Amino acid sequence: xxxxxxxxxxxxxxxxxxxxxxxxxxxxxxxxxxxxxxxxxxxxxxxxxxxxxxxxxxxxxxxxxxxxxxxxxxxxxxxxxxxxxxxxxxxxxxxxxxxxxxxxxxxxxxxxxxxxxxxxxxxxxxxxxxxxxxxxxxxxxxxxxxxxxxxxxxxxxxxxxxxxxxxxxxxxxxxxxxxxxxxxxxxxxxxxxxxxxxxxxxxxxxxxxxxxxxxxxxxxxxxxxxxxxxxxxxxxxxxxxxxxxxxxxxxxxxxxxxxxxxxxxxxxxxxxxxxxxxxxxxxxxxxxxxxxxxxxxxxxxx
Amino acid sequence: xxxxxxxxxxxxxxxxxxxxxxxxxxxxxxxxxxxxxxxxxxxxxxxxxxxxxxxxxxxxxxxxxxxxxxxxxxxxxxxxxxxxxxxxxxxxxxxxxxxxxxxxxxxxxxxxxxxxxxxxxxxxxxxxxxxxxxxxxxxxxxxxxxxxxxxxxxxxxxxxxxxxxxxxxxxxxxxxxxxxxxxxxxxxxxxxxxxxxxxxxxxxxxxxxxxxxxxxxxxxxxxxxxxxxxxxxxxxxxxxxxxxxxxxxxxxxxxxxxxxxxxxxxxxxxxxxxxxxxxxxxxxxxxxxxxxxxxxxxxxxxx
Numbered sequence: 001x002x003x004x005x006x007x008x009x010x011x012x013x014x015x016x017x018x019x020x021x022x023x024x025x026x027x028x029x030x031x032x033x034x035x036x037x038x039x040x041x042x043x044x045x046x047x048x049x050x051x052x053x054x055x056x057x058x059x060x061x062x063x064x065x066x067x068x069x070x071x072x073x074x075x076x077x078x079x080x081x082x083x084x085x086x087x088x089x090x091x092x093x094x095x096x097x098x099x100x101x102x103x104x105x106x107x108x109x110x111x112x113x114x115x116x117x118x119x120x121x122x123x124x125x126x127x128x129x130x131x132x133x134x135x136x137x138x139x140x141x142x143x144x145x146x147x148x149x150x151x152x153x154x155x156x157x158x159x160x161x162x163x164x165x166x167x168x169x170x171x172x173x174x175x176x177x178x179x180x181x182x183x184x185x186x187x188x189x190x191x192x193x194x195x196x197x198x199x200x201x202x203x204x205x206x207x208x209x210x211x212x213x214x215x216x217x218x219x220x221x222x223x224x225x226x227x228x229x230x231x232x233x234x235x236x237x238x239x240x241x242x243x244x245x246x247x248x249x250x251x252x253x254x255x256x257x258x259x260x261x262x263x264x265x266x267x268x269x270x271x272x273x274x275x276x277x278x279x280x281x282x283x284x285x286x287x288x289x290x291x292x293x294x295x296x297x298x299x300x301x302x
Numbered sequence: 303x304x305x306x307x308x309x310x311x312x313x314x315x316x317x318x319x320x321x322x323x324x325x326x327x328x329x330x331x332x333x334x335x336x337x338x339x340x341x342x343x344x345x346x347x348x349x350x351x352x353x354x355x356x357x358x359x360x361x362x363x364x365x366x367x368x369x370x371x372x373x374x375x376x377x378x379x380x381x382x383x384x385x386x387x388x389x390x391x392x393x394x395x396x397x398x399x400x401x402x403x404x405x406x407x408x409x410x411x412x413x414x415x416x417x418x419x420x421x422x423x424x425x426x427x428x429x430x431x432x433x434x435x436x437x438x439x440x441x442x443x444x445x446x447x448x449x450x451x452x453x454x455x456x457x458x459x460x461x462x463x464x465x466x467x468x469x470x471x472x473x474x475x476x477x478x479x480x481x482x483x484x485x486x487x488x489x490x491x492x493x494x495x496x497x498x499x500x501x502x503x504x505x506x507x508x509x510x511x512x513x514x515x516x517x518x519x520x521x522x523x524x525x526x527x528x529x530x531x532x533x534x535x536x537x538x539x540x541x542x543x544x545x546x547x548x549x550x551x552x553x554x555x556x557x558x559x560x561x562x563x564x565x566x567x568x569x570x571x572x573x574x575x576x577x578x579x580x581x582x583x584x585x586x587x588x589x590x591x592x593x594x595x596x597x598x599x600x601x602x603x604x605x
Contacts (some may be wrong), residue, residue, distance in 0.1 A: 035410075071443065073442065073448070127320055144560075147584045148344075157594075177341055205321075235428065278430045285422075296487070
């Protein structure tokens, strides 16, 4: 499960070095004592790290009476799945999950479409000030989001979209564009120009080259960004609670949080809601594992 | 011959002038970002010079909102907490992330499982992280139960309700989610180091510490820059986890500039003061990053 090793060459500018996979690779001999020490340390860290997740899973399977009698941290007396449907209905999680998906999916698609178009233009053509444009876009992503919160509300009100999901979609798209464009620009620059020349000789126009030649070649980068963007946008709280007012429009993060306020002591329900809220991103992570991990490292190695 | 060369030149020139549709491809996203991010940002700076509750007429008050910070004890609490957050959250993520990356960088059996355990929390939202740790810190939660069973009953407390521990309790939760991310950045950086260099140092008799100090760390310089920028921006932006775990309490003991900004702007509806606090967050982010960049730059010139 060498995720990072597998994921990185796929996203790197250069083709993977053949040296690594060469059969002649020297196996370093490790003393059994050091190997044992490595695994003891490794599994200890992994265990400590995994414990909080395990704890919430266990808590979500306990009854309220059990928790009230023995505490949130105790081992379960019995196991029940009843908390899940109850949390789902009391917290209005169905609606919230739908809201989150309505925000997240279009935002990811729209962001990547716009960012890849910008990156395509900037990386393939001599646009005046293209470096400046790229830097300005990236700088926008480095702004602390707090600076734009208050004016965003006013703009959304002026446009008549305050307290509606499109407001969040537009704001999230605008805010993420810089980073996605920057990453895709770097990726597209590694695609040889000759491919484009060949396409244009075959009579493909700008849009056709973008859609049928460049975008398919960017699939690894697009997959990585899509997986990352999904978790970021799905997990956002601040923009959502700023631009949305009514409970019916809340995404899952806000809905789960409000459960804490209303059902303070009922940790069986809160834990079940917490698990439900985490499921979509865990699924995306499992499906896009390699892209996701590779995407996290994007921009770190240049 | 001349004709061919000329033909080639015109073709190149034609290729270098982008067709109009390319401008549209670039300008539509660029405009969206300018309208959706930069225009509000400039607007936010303007709002910071106003006294306004969002309903009645706005009043231009110049730098009054900024002057008010100097007499506002909550601002100083938030500033101090943000400093603590920056140093502890940023510092421990950096050192801890580097340490686990060094430990888990080599490809051997089982290492993937350890790595996965460390970066799994990255997929959770900060709200989910907050709820998980909130359960751990409950008066009858696992932390207090473990302490009692270890005979350390005196140490048990209301971790999130005690002003002296609340901020650190929240930082631990934030670290749990962040370290795996920093680890991945560092592993990516470590993989980019030429193994021949380390091998040469080993042959020359450099021990583990010397190889780390003189080869690995200098080679990681560009990754360090990325990690530190990410950590500074994340630290100053931090909002969700504090808002979800403590809401800035008890008695403002976990108030950060970002949570105070949110409260000022949207709860007390002092849009001008809230905007001024947002500008301070922005200036701090720019200041810390620029001063670090300048240092990193002058250091690299010395070599």
